Amino acid sequence: MADDMQINPQRAKQLAENLASITSRINAANKASKQIRLIAVSKLKPATDILALHQQPQPLHHHFGENYVQELLEKSKLLPRSIRWHFIGGLQSNKCKQLAEQIPNLWCVSSVDTEKKCNQLEAGRKALIEKDATVEPLRVMVQVNTSGEEAKSGVEPGDALALAKYVVEKCPHLRFTGLMTIGAIARSKATTAETENEDFVSLRNVRDQVAEGLGWEKEKVELSMGMSADFEGAIALGSDEVRVGSDIFGERPAKKDAVVVEKG
Numbered sequence: 001m002a003d004d005m006q007i008n009p010q011r012a013k014q015l016a017e018n019l020a021s022i023t024s025r026i027n028a029a030n031k032a033s034k035q036i037r038l039i040a041v042s043k044l045k046p047a048t049d050i051l052a053l054h055q056q057p058q059p060l061h062h063h064f065g066e067n068y069v070q071e072l073l074e075k076s077k078l079l080p081r082s083i084r085w086h087f088i089g090g091l092q093s094n095k096c097k098q099l100a101e102q103i104p105n106l107w108c109v110s111s112v113d114t115e116k117k118c119n120q121l122e123a124g125r126k127a128l129i130e131k132d133a134t135v136e137p138l139r140v141m142v143q144v145n146t147s148g149e150e151a152k153s154g155v156e157p158g159d160a161l162a163l164a165k166y167v168v169e170k171c172p173h174l175r176f177t178g179l180m181t182i183g184a185i186a187r188s189k190a191t192t193a194e195t196e197n198e199d200f201v202s203l204r205n206v207r208d209q210v211a212e213g214l215g216w217e218k219e220k221v222e223l224s225m226g227m228s229a230d231f232e233g234a235i236a237l238g239s240d241e242v243r244v245g246s247d248i249f250g251e252r253p254a255k256k257d258a259v260v261v262e263k264g
């Protein structure tokens, strides 16, 4: 468990500095002074890196993002329940139920793009809440393929409202909270605080349609957009949540070389 994990003090200091630097860049970009959530994307990084930023009694950070179900299951068992996990990766229907059922502190799944996945997440969270009434409904975001790339997951922009409605109307143990996009890498690399990334403009337009279709205030439908290369540009276009990995934790190892628990 977390108690016997050795945190390297130098690594912890470096990570805390990186986190502080990202936080101040977010604050500088946040001209409208709204609440912006930072997800520290820890995929393929060891559990000790997460614990270094989430040490009791006063954790520096709560929201962490992961991309792989097995890796998240393993990390969630080792690390404190006070962490708020976000699943942000490509999602397979047959993994959804265990994800929602086995991780009580899974706070949000950001990459939902089919009714089938909603049904599986719903079934998992329902089963968990029946066992433990203190567990909250699972937040979900609908992932939108704003760049139209074949290989990207996500619903077409025109299909986002229908899926959002499905969650709201048919999934009582899920809570629809917003829309997520990754966007095209090339556009991401070309993004600056001044240039408007088309993917972010597109997600904002989808948000306006979804809010109108649900009869909700726009502000109730969050936008999750922006990663290390482009989070300042995303904030300029109204992002509520940025997902930053490599600028906090450094370059990631190849998946085959990644370890959850490092050997001492």
Ligand SMILES: *Cc1c(COP(=O)(O)O)cnc(C)c1O
Pocket: 041, 043, 067, 088, 089, 182, 227, 228, 229, 243, 244, 245, 246, 247
């Ligand atoms: C890996 C990943 C990120 C973080 O990317 P960085 O460029 O390392 O900041 C953000 N969002 C998603 C969906 C990811 O898969």
